[in-house]
Amino acid sequence: xxxxxxxxxxxxxxxxxxxxxxxxxxxxxxxxxxxxxxxxxxxxxxxxxxxxxxxxxxxxxxxxxxxxxxxxxxxxxxxxxxxxxxxxxxxxxxxxxxxxxxxxxxxxxxxxxxxxxxxxxxxxxxxxxxxxxxxxxxxxxxxxxxxxxxxxxxxxxxxxxxxxxxxxxxxxxxxxxxxxxxxxxxxxxxxxxxxxxxxxxxxxxxxxxxxxxxxxxxxxxxxxxxxxxxxxxxxxxxxxxxxxxxxxxxxxxxxxxxxxxxxxxxxxxxxxxxxxxxxxxxxxxxxxxx
Amino acid sequence: xxxxxxxxxxxxxxxxxxxxxxxxxxxxxxxxxxxxxxxxxxxxxxxxxxxxxxxxxxxxxxxxxxxxxxxxxxxxxxxxxxxxxxxxxxxxxxxxxxxxxxxxxxxxxxxxxxxxxxxxxxxxxxxxxxxxxxxxxxxxxxxxxxxxxxxxxxxxxxxxxxxxxxxxxxxxxxxxxxxxxxxxxxxxxxxxxxxxxxxxxxxxxxxxxxxxxxxxxxxxxxxxxxxxxxxxxxxxxxxxxxxxxxxxxxxxxxxxxxxxxxxxxxxxxxxxxxxxxxxxxxxxxxxxxxxxxxxxxxxxxxxxxxxxxxxxxxxxxxxxxxxxxxxxxxxxxxxxxxxxxxxxxxxxxxxxxxxxxxxxxxxxxxxxxxxxxxxxxxxxxxxxxxxxxxxxxxxxxxxxxxxxxxxxxxxxxxxxxxxxxx
Numbered sequence: 261x262x263x264x265x266x267x268x269x270x271x272x273x274x275x276x277x278x279x280x281x282x283x284x285x286x287x288x289x290x291x292x293x294x295x296x297x298x299x300x301x302x303x304x305x306x307x308x309x310x311x312x313x314x315x316x317x318x319x320x321x322x323x324x325x326x327x328x329x330x331x332x333x334x335x336x337x338x339x340x341x342x343x344x345x346x347x348x349x350x351x352x353x354x355x356x357x358x359x360x361x362x363x364x365x366x367x368x369x370x371x372x373x374x375x376x377x378x379x380x381x382x383x384x385x386x387x388x389x390x391x392x393x394x395x396x397x398x399x400x401x402x403x404x405x406x407x408x409x410x411x412x413x414x415x416x417x418x419x420x421x422x423x424x425x426x427x428x429x430x431x432x433x434x435x436x437x438x439x440x441x442x443x444x445x446x447x448x449x450x451x452x453x454x455x456x457x458x459x460x461x462x463x464x465x466x467x468x469x470x471x472x473x474x475x476x477x478x479x480x481x482x483x484x485x486x487x488x489x490x491x492x493x494x495x496x497x498x499x500x501x502x503x504x505x506x507x508x509x510x511x512x513x514x515x516x517x518x519x520x521x522x523x524x525x526x527x528x529x530x531x532x533x534x535x536x537x538x539x540x541x542x543x544x545x546x547x548x549x550x
Numbered sequence: 551x552x553x554x555x556x557x558x559x560x561x562x563x564x565x566x567x568x569x570x571x572x573x574x575x576x577x578x579x580x581x582x583x584x585x586x587x588x589x590x591x592x593x594x595x596x597x598x599x600x601x602x603x604x605x606x607x608x609x610x611x612x613x614x615x616x617x618x619x620x621x622x623x624x625x626x627x628x629x630x631x632x633x634x635x636x637x638x639x640x641x642x643x644x645x646x647x648x649x650x651x652x653x654x655x656x657x658x659x660x661x662x663x664x665x666x667x668x669x670x671x672x673x674x675x676x677x678x679x680x681x682x683x684x685x686x687x688x689x690x691x692x693x694x695x696x697x698x699x700x701x702x703x704x705x706x707x708x709x710x711x712x713x714x715x716x717x718x719x720x721x722x723x724x725x726x727x728x729x730x731x732x733x734x735x736x737x738x739x740x741x742x743x744x745x746x747x748x749x750x751x752x753x754x755x756x757x758x759x760x761x762x763x764x765x766x767x768x769x770x771x772x773x774x775x776x777x778x779x780x781x782x783x784x785x786x787x788x789x790x791x792x793x794x795x796x797x798x799x800x801x802x803x804x805x806x807x808x809x810x811x812x813x814x815x816x817x818x819x820x821x822x823x824x825x826x827x828x829x830x831x832x833x834x835x836x837x838x839x840x841x842x843x844x845x846x847x848x849x850x851x852x853x854x855x856x857x858x859x860x861x862x863x864x865x866x867x868x869x870x871x872x873x874x875x876x877x878x879x880x881x882x883x884x885x886x887x888x889x890x891x892x893x894x895x896x897x898x899x900x901x902x903x904x905x906x907x908x909x910x911x912x913x914x915x916x917x918x919x920x921x922x923x924x925x926x927x928x929x930x931x932x933x934x935x936x937x938x939x940x941x942x943x944x945x946x947x948x949x950x951x952x953x954x955x956x957x958x959x960x961x962x963x964x965x966x967x968x969x970x971x972x
Contacts, residue, residue: 263784270776277774379603380826381797383804390807390834390971399783401776401808473808475800475830479601479644483772511774518777523769524741526777 262397267519268512269398275511276408277473280466281484282491282503283414284459290435290498291455292340293355294347297362299488300481301369302460305332306467307476308377310384321386322406324468329461336460339365340453366485373478384471407469414462415504422500431455435498490530494537496544506545509533587899590626590891592617592884593638593656594666595677596692600644601771604796604826605669605876609692611869612880613637613666619854619864619881626888633898635884642668646676653680653688663900664689664887664908666880667706670795671695671744674706681705685902687909689887691880694820695744699927699935707886707912707926708935709879710843713748713793715932716941717819718755720841721791723943723955724817725759727964732788732814736765738778738802740794745771748793748819761789771798775805783811788967792818800830807834807971814967815839817943823874828949835946837968843939844875844921845953847961852885852919861920872951875921882921889917 285299309331310324347358383389388402422428433441434451442448470476470484491510495502510530517529537545594613597606617637624632638660640652649668656662657680665681667690668674674693678701681688688706690698696712725732735756739749746768756763764785767778771794779802782790790813792802799821806812821827822840846862855861861881865873873881890911896904913934916925923938943955947962954964 263781266780266784267777270774270780274774274776374599374603379607381604381800381830383800383830383832385832390804392808392810394810399780399809399811403808404776474804475797477604477797479599479603480797514774515777518769518773519781523767523773523778526773527770 263519266398267515269400270519271512271515272508273401273404273408273511274515275508276411277404277469278487278491278511279411279504279507280407280414280469281463282488282495282507283411283418283500284462284466285488285492286495286498286500286503287418287462288456288459289492290500291431292343292347292358292452294343294358294362295489295492295497296459297359297485298365298369299463300483300485301366302332302336302463303467303470303484304373304476304478304481305369306464307384307471308373308382308467309464310386310468310471311382311476314385315382321384321389321468321472324384325465328464328468332464333457333461335457337453337457339460340456341449343456344449344452366481370478370481377478379477379479381475381477382471383475384468386472389472403469403472407466407473410466410469411504411507414465415500418500427454490534494534494545496546499544499546502544502546509545589634589636590664590887590898590900591636591638591660591662592664592666592887593640593653593660593662595640595642595649595652595656595673596666596669597644597673598639598641600642601797602644602670602795604824605692606642606644608824608874608877609666609669609880610639611865612691612873612877613884615861615865615868615877616854616881616884618868620884620888623854627892628897629895631897638662642670642673644670644673646670646672649673650676650680653677654684657684657686662686663891663898663905666691666883667693667708669876670742671698671747672742674698675701675743678703678706685906685909687905687912689883689912691883692876693744695747696931697743697747699932702933704934705909706934707915709883709886709921709924710875711937711939711941712932712935713744713819714751714754715937716841716843717748717751717791717793718758720819720839720941720943720955721752721755721761721789721817722759724789724815724839724964725756725761727943727955728788728815728966733762734764734785734787735761735789735791736767736782736785736787736813737763738767738769738775738782738790738792738794740771740798741768742771744820745793745795745798749791750793751819752791752793752817756789756791769798775801776809779805779809779811783809787813789813789815789817792816794818794821796821796824796827799827803831803834803838810971812968812971816968817841820876822946823944823951825871825874828946828951833949834971836948837946837965839943839945839954839964840951842875842942842944842951842953844878845942845944845951846872847953848922850918850920850922852917854885854888855881855920858920878921882919882924885917885919885921886912886915886924890915 495506625634642649665688817839828835851857
């Protein structure tokens with residue numbers, strides 16, 4: 261029974277960890293209608309910022325989280341209009357061109373990091389790294405709890421922002437119908453830049469946590485891109501709430517399969533779940549977008 | 551001012567074009583007759599991008615150290631003359647199929663005389679048929695999977711003993727040194743060729759050492775390790791053994807600490823000796839055991855690099871890190887090529903027949919180097935592998951890699967059992 265409860269806890273926490281970098285991805289897709297393959301690049305950039313702030317300045321990784329949001333949010337805000345222009349150009353298949361652009365951006369980020377910072381694997385030092393709490397028979401890894409709380413806080417914050425503010429209303433209106441939103445006076449270009457900046461900032465913040473939980477090197481980005489994409493498809497592309505539910509579901513499935521069937525079957529179980537959900541509910545588990 | 555006589559008439563243009571067209575096929579013959587090749591060409595296939603980039607660059611550093619050292623002395627000696635070595639690189643992108651393509655490009659386009667093998671065993675296995683097809687010898691300074699040698703590769707030669715000959719032996723040393731004596735073990739292997747076979751080596755070695763294997767888990771390289779560590783923690787084995795490359799090894803330690811689980815001994819194979827491992831984990835790396843077939847403290851030496859210590863100093867100066875056994879084995883691969891081509895007596899511009907003869911010369915290698923003795927097996931499951939080096943059990947103590955067993959090689963006592971996490 262103890263192992264069962266520990267496995268459930270592990271699954272929920274890894275689900276929370278995965279959700280941290282998937283929420284922003286969903287937001288960007290909902291508004292920009294672009295599957296952003298650069299998501300893993302933003303995660304790794306956040307991880308490196310945490311590492312260098314820790315190693316260079318000696319500050320705790322958690323202090324890098326707001327810095328990551330501001331720095332990469334600003335960079336994302338500058339990149340957003342480029343993506344918007346490509347996505348809304350009059351060339352044939354602009355959605356594929358935008359996809360190619362984000363793939364190119366990912367390759368550029370990966371290559372740039374490799375050149376600038378080398379290939380060694382690093383960790384982000386935080387006050388909670390390696391710390392755990394014993395709750396009865398359970399061991400609770402605190403850094404993962406922090407990541408899960410972060411994911412819930414970001415999802416809750418985004419929910420309030422999207423449903424309780426005028427700017428959130430504009431974002432939802434744009435996600436629903438861009439032309440109508442523009443006719444109502446929404447500056448779509450600026451809004452797209454803001455959303456991409458928000459996404460890049462949130463994802464880089466998640467990257468600091470990923471670097472603390474796992475480790476960071478320029479090559480791990482692809483893994484995060486793939487996981488974000490799987491969770492997004494399972495959740496229904498564009499669904500922020502669905503991302504949280506889907507990530508928790510995948511985390512729990514992975515943990516139980518790894519513990520009770522065998523770790524080598526965990527990816528098979530994840531793909532099998534994805535396949536079944538797409539077969540039964542092609543729009544994702546929550547069946548709605550942003 | 552141009553006159554009519556100097557103008558390039560259409561007739562003249564057509565005549566010159568026809569002449570040039572007719573002379574085109576003669577080009578290679580003219581080039582072969584006129585050009586004198588003055589350097590040996592060596593091709594390096596390794597992971598310069600992708601998930602194995604760290605190890606890939608480590609192998610490249612080793613091969614480059616040899617090229618720089620031998621070129622600084624004027625080059626490889628053949629019949630009293632010295633010929634420099636040009637290095638060509640192919641990136642396998644951490645993908646075996648891409649490695650095979652890169653090898654073919656190096657052979658066909660760059661016309662290399664010899665190949666230096668990839669970082670991973672998976673890529674090495676994929677490149678072997680290309681070497682066989684073009685009959686170009688390859689010296690592998692990194693591959694450790696026994697499957698590389700079970701295929702009996704005619705053109706591939708390995709410097710490091712296969713993991714099935716080292717993992718089990720080291721585990722037996724660890725079990726023997728443990729006090730109170732270890733009784734149980736859990737084995738984790740990352741599900742890819744080298745790591746899986748390392749796991750199998752530990753599992754089989756455990757049985758021979760009289761340890762009870764309470765869990766044997768294969769994990770995907772990109773998977774979360776929390777479930778498997780929780781499961782093993784519930785079984786509370788004395789020893790945890792892990793087969794994997796750098797990043798999963800780092801994550802095993804981090805995940806174990808986050809779950810407040812510390813076995814009495816943690817042994818890994820390759821990766822622990824890489825300085826990046828201790829750097830990434832800082833104090834948490836302390837106590838981790840590993841297996842090494844070479845250390846800078848060994849007493850071997852050769853004419854090019856000098857002693858093992860001198861080689862280590864040279865590598866440290868170059869990269870800022872103390873070299874591990876893979877980097878040393880890669881540098882020693884060049885020594886094998888230099889010795890073979892010297893015995894062969896063929897100058898640069900090797901013909902296809904010369905390359906086959908070079909393969910036979912490499913097979914007959916029997917030399918002493920700073921890395922240790924190198925002599926390739928001529929039959930059996932380790933065909934063309936150098937199984938001469940004796941594995942040493944190492945442990946990270948105070949951030950440094952020190953030999954702890956067997957007793958005759960030990961520079962410090964094994965820390966056992968490991969203290970609880972702070």
